[in-house]
Amino acid sequence: QSVKEESQKRLEALRxxxxxFDRQRISKPNGYSGISQRLSFNLRYFQNNYILIVLLVIAYFLITQPWLLVSVAFLVCGFKWISSLPTNEPTVIAGKSFTQLQLWGIYAVISLILLFFTGISSTLFWVAFICALVVCGHAGFMDKPVEAEFEGDEQV
Structure with missing residues (x-):
């Protein structure tokens, strides 16, 4: 399945x-087992909504940090370009011949330096922290819908 098809499928499956945001279903869970049950249910039930929220948080960080956006663009374009090169033919850049393996090495070094100077580690920490807080907070405090309580019950 292509990325476009998968994205379309997930967008259609959004709750x-x-x-x-049903505030009437937000309540304090009953201990650890209550939180565990809610997390287990809601992470599956609202999975596509949570994925969209994570993508929006990532987009926010990319937009507010232009150098990070440039770095990610370099990573994506460089990966795509090197992947498209023939593996058994050398590539000539500025009059010097490089194998695909050498290009991967150069690409890795430049990428690491670029990511180091853009502060990717702190950005990844904050993205993970914010997403975990929002997703786990929502999933832990959002009660199951009434219909879910009766799933699996057989009618007499």
Whole structure:
């Protein structure tokens, strides 16, 4: 499946935002088992909504940090370009011949230096922290819908 098809499928499977933000279903869980049950259910139930939230947080960080955006663009374009080169033919750049393996090495070194200077580690920490806080906070405090309580029950 292509990325476009997968994205379309996930967008169509989003739960309604009115259901996602239903304040009447927010309540304090009953201990660790209550949190565990809610996390297990809600992470599956709202999975696509959570993925979209994570992508929006990542997009926010990329937009607010232009050098990080340039670095990520370099990573994506460089990866795509080197991957498209023939493996058994050398590539000539500025009159010097490079194998694909040498280009991967040069690309890795430049990428690491670029990411180091853009502060990727702190950005990754904050993205992970914010996403974990939002997703786990929502999943832990959002009660199951009433319909879910009756799943698996057989009618007499």
């Amino acid at each position: 309604p935002w009115t259901e996602f």
